[in-house]
Amino acid sequence: MQVVSGTLNRGAEWLSGAGLRPTRQRVALAELLVGDGEDRHLTAEELYASACNGGEKVSLATVYNTLRAFCDAGLMREITVDGSKSYFDTNTTSHPHFYWEDTQAVTDAPIDQLYIAQLPDAPEGTEIVNVGVVIRLRRV
Amino acid sequence: MQVVSGTLNRGAEWLSGAGLRPTRQRVALAELLVGDGEDRHLTAEELYASACNGGEKVSLATVYNTLRAFCDAGLMREITVDGSKSYFDTNTTSHPHFYWEDTQAVTDAPIDQLYIAQLPDAPEGTEIVNVGVVIRLRRV
DNA sequence: TTAAGTGCAAATTATTTGCAGTAAG
DNA sequence: CTTACTGCAAATAATTTGCACTTAA
Secondary structure, X not given: OOOOOXXXXXXXXXXXXXXXXXXXXXXXXXXXXXXXXXXXXXXXXXXXXHHHHOOOOOOHHHHXXXXXXXXXXXXXXXXXXXXXXXXXXXXXXXXXXEEEXXXXXXXXXXXXXXXXXXXXXXXXXXXXXXXXXXXXXXXX | OOOOOOOOOHHHHHHHHOOOOOOHHHHHHHHHHXXXXXXXXXXXXXXXXXXXXXXXXXXXXXXXXXXXXHHHOOOOEEEOOOOOOOEEEOOOOOOOEEEEOOOOEEEEOOHHHOEEEEOOOOOOOEXXXXXXXXXXXXXX
16 A cells, blocks of 8 residues: 555645645635545535534635635636536536536536537637536436 | 518517417517527526617516516526526527627527537436537637 | 516625735745 | 735625516406
């Protein structure tokens, strides 16, 4: 077995790697987001709730500001799947999402199972920034 | 040249076809939406603005309620492309959209130029309701 | 005449911001 | 020390709702 560097403070490394000042709140949130190396999709409210559950002292406004800072730094991506609230994704690569209507959860869809053989050309004078694919699911 | 039935009141027919009571405001809005047979993508505020411009007397709340009623009746579809506001589409079939970052406009992307050769399977116990494809464009 | 539709204004929900206090480099 | 960060409370923005009034059937 090999000792994996950063296993205990992946969040802090993740922050400093982007040149963000590692304050107590940011480290705590980063730890919740990328502490275990799993991809995560959540709303500001959800992150705030799990921080509170974990005994962290953070304000909701800071959670919002922090998520925005992480996105600006390229550490996360904001995704648009449904209606009112924003979801934030720790996986910044382009990939499809499942949106579960009943729980309003967002999860990754297996990217290797998606194959877009042909995509519309960008109209004159434009370029494609990205292609969002959301597969909406209903429990049966 | 042939006389096309409904050219002058396509909106009213569209409404009654869905069993919606054709009130003055609804007919006016319907006319703006499908009066010329073109597909339209707009926000509640935009529809409200064009109604006011056309001299119609409608309240913003009614525009919201009406768009919701049209969606519930299956006459339109709500689409999620970006952030805060909702867009409503008079084309209820499944098709890809262009989202223009600079103007925040939504337009149809040519559906014949999109070919999804493979799509992820719906997870156990779920079915796919629809697949949203949004191609985000930046002016260059 | 009667249930559905309309218009306000007030309520909600998601998110941002101003500013005084706190902490990281 | 100095500037960025944080927390709160107030400000916005988009949308919904309660309720008295109007209107289509």
